[in-house]
Amino acid sequence: MVDSFSQHYHQRTKYDPETIATKSQGLDWSQQPSSYKEYKIGTTYDLKPYLQSTKQDVDSHWWQRLSLFLLCSYGLTARIQTMGEPMYLRAAPSAGGLYPAEIYLVSRGNNLLPAGLYNYQVKDHTLIHFWANDVWQNIQVACFMHPALMVADLSLITTAVFYRSAWRYQDRAYRRIFLDTGHLLGNIELSGSMNGFRPYFIGGFIDRSINELLYLNPEQEGAVTVIPIVDLDARPDLIIPSFPSGLPSKINLEYPDLPDGRLLNYCHQMTEITEFRQLPANPTDVNLIQLDDKYNFPFCLKISTVTSPIDWQDNLPLSGLEDTILKRRSTRAYTGAGLTLNELNALLDFTYHPEHYAAQHLDPNPDYFDLDLIETFVVVSGVQGLEEGCYYYAPRAQELRQIRFKNFREQLHYLCLGQDLGRDAGAVVFHTADLQMAVQKYGDRAYRYLHLDAGHLGQRLNLAAIRLELGVSGIAGFFDDRVNEVLGIPEDEAVIYITTLGRPA
Ligand SMILES: Cc1cc2nc3c(=O)[nH]c(=O)nc-3n(C[C@H](O)[C@H](O)[C@H](O)COP(=O)(O)O)c2cc1C
Numbered sequence: 001m002v003d004s005f006s007q008h009y010h011q012r013t014k015y016d017p018e019t020i021a022t023k024s025q026g027l028d029w030s031q032q033p034s035s036y037k038e039y040k041i042g043t044t045y046d047l048k049p050y051l052q053s054t055k056q057d058v059d060s061h062w063w064q065r066l067s068l069f070l071l072c073s074y075g076l077t078a079r080i081q082t083m084g085e086p087m088y089l090r091a092a093p094s095a096g097g098l099y100p101a102e103i104y105l106v107s108r109g110n111n112l113l114p115a116g117l118y119n120y121q122v123k124d125h126t127l128i129h130f131w132a133n134d135v136w137q138n139i140q141v142a143c144f145m146h147p148a149l150m151v152a153d154l155s156l157i158t159t160a161v162f163y164r165s166a167w168r169y170q171d172r173a174y175r176r177i178f179l180d181t182g183h184l185l186g187n188i189e190l191s192g193s194m195n196g197f198r199p200y201f202i203g204g205f206i207d208r209s210i211n212e213l214l215y216l217n218p219e220q221e222g223a224v225t226v227i228p229i230v231d232l233d234a235r236p237d238l239i240i241p242s243f244p245s246g247l248p249s250k251i252n253l254e255y256p257d258l259p260d261g262r263l264l265n266y267c268h269q270m271t272e273i274t275e276f277r278q279l280p281a282n283p284t285d286v287n288l289i290q291l292d293d294k295y296n297f298p299f300c301l302k303i304s305t306v307t308s309p310i311d312w313q314d315n316l317p318l319s320g321l322e323d324t325i326l327k328r329r330s331t332r333a334y335t336g337a338g339l340t341l342n343e344l345n346a347l348l349d350f351t352y353h354p355e356h357y358a359a360q361h362l363d364p365n366p367d368y369f370d371l372d373l374i375e376t377f378v379v380v381s382g383v384q385g386l387e388e389g390c391y392y393y394a395p396r397a398q399e400l401r402q403i404r405f406k407n408f409r410e411q412l413h414y415l416c417l418g419q420d421l422g423r424d425a426g427a428v429v430f431h432t433a434d435l436q437m438a439v440q441k442y443g444d445r446a447y448r449y450l451h452l453d454a455g456h457l458g459q460r461l462n463l464a465a466i467r468l469e470l471g472v473s474g475i476a477g478f479f480d481d482r483v484n485e486v487l488g489i490p491e492d493e494a495v496i497y498i499t500t501l502g503r504p505a
Pocket residue numbers: 089090091092093094095096097176179180183328329330331419421473474475476477
């Protein structure tokens with residue numbers, strides 16, 4: 001069977017021990033891009049004063065919620081002194097700290113935010129109003145009249161500035177850009193709940209229309225998600241008809257033989273949507289998967305992961321979550337000591353069972369693009385009460401099913417390109433997907449959705465780990481095919497993302 005372009009891209013950007021040395025280029029520091037977008041003209045709305053404000057009037061309260069929502073999604077949360085300019089880290093993690101995502105805010109126009117386009121200026125926590133015309137209707141058309149856009153007054157749009165990440169990771173940056181944005185979506189979902197907003201994730205839109213509306217140069221920057229924000233404080237009982245978060249694009253089976261260095265931009269083009277396409281009506285195999293977990297091995301060891309939910313309340317509802325988001329950092333080293341089984345169960349519970357958190361005012365059914373396409377494997381190197389080895393995590397049954405029994409520490413070190421994080425973690429989570437099946441359902445656009453969802457799950461794992469005082473770090477660089485071979489993950493499952501979990505050193 002011929003690969004579609006996104007499958008070809010995936011194949012071409014695999015890391016392999018034989019070729020990695022020839023593929024990696026040294027970094028050209030003179031070309032290092034800035035992680036911040038600047039606008040010369042526009043009206044600035046300072047969000048900082050609202051973080052401290054104790055005013056109780058309706059308008060101040062709205063600004064406080066918006067300010068905290070953006071801060072906890074993508075705001076600066078740490079400053080690192082370097083020899084030159086200080087480096088700032090953000091509420092969402094990013095591969096290499098390169099932050100390719102930009103956040104725009106579109107207002108339909110209310111008494112507080114006039115209609116038009118705003119850019120969230122992360123560095124000084126302000127909004128800059130750079131375009132004053134009402135573009136709401138254009139967004140609705142570009143998003144095929146998604147019902148959340150009928151009722152929302154505000155929408156975020158996230159974009160990616162490709163070169164920020166490609167500067168370091170070349171063509172493979174496309175994967176990291178979408179994983180990064182997935183982490184950001186995790187923050188947007190949870191910070192939304194903390195502040196009375198319900199974000200709807202739209203991945204199926206006409207790219208060209210959204211790019212033009214934001215005045216982007218499509219060679220450099222492209223829209224990734226449109227996120228209408230419904231104000232639950234103003235409309236608590238509103239019911240919005242369901243609508244798919246992801247829509248299909250074409251399946252591209254014919255494409256030129258591109259040289260390295262041109263794959264990233266081409267992949268973005270090949271995953272664009274140009275017209276409305278229905279999702280396949282009733283794909284029988286997909287239906288089967290929805291009822292049951294994908295893999296079952298009749299005689300394997302099965303461990304229940306059922307546990308009580310993580311408590312996110314401190315003094316106030318969800319204040320423990322806010323605190324966790326603001327202090328989250330990627331762990332740089334683990335001690336090698338183990339986790340408890342209860343800790344691992346709690347991490348899985350928060351990540352895959354949002355419905356257990358409704359009583360804590362979190363969204364029991366947050367938007368993903370299509371979690372039926374993502375599978376989870378957990379390699380256990382140090383979890384008290386659990387045999388070492390590779391397990392399939394069955395989210396519906398809430399159990400771990402053992403595939404291979406072995407201590408994989410040294411192999412994990414190698415598979416994660418020699419990173420100690422892989423070797424010293426107590427558990428390493430692998431998110432995978434059958435690309436062929438995903439492309440059948442969503443065309444080449446599937447490639448975007450899979451990475452966004454894997455990043456979103458990764459962010460929930462991150463926050464749960466920090467709340468439990470564990471260490472956590474994403475890893476997007478690994479020897480793709482070797483992971484399957486060594487750990488026994490089925491060949492059809494392309495590894496999309498790795499999250500390491502352990503005791504911080
Ligand atoms: C998609 C993704 C891939 C990452 N890959 C690695 C990795 O391979 N090795 C590593 O040490 N950290 C990795 N990280 C962590 C980043 O280095 C970290 O997020 C960044 O330096 C910002 O720091 P912070 O997470 O503490 O805010 C990754 C993070 C993301 C989101």
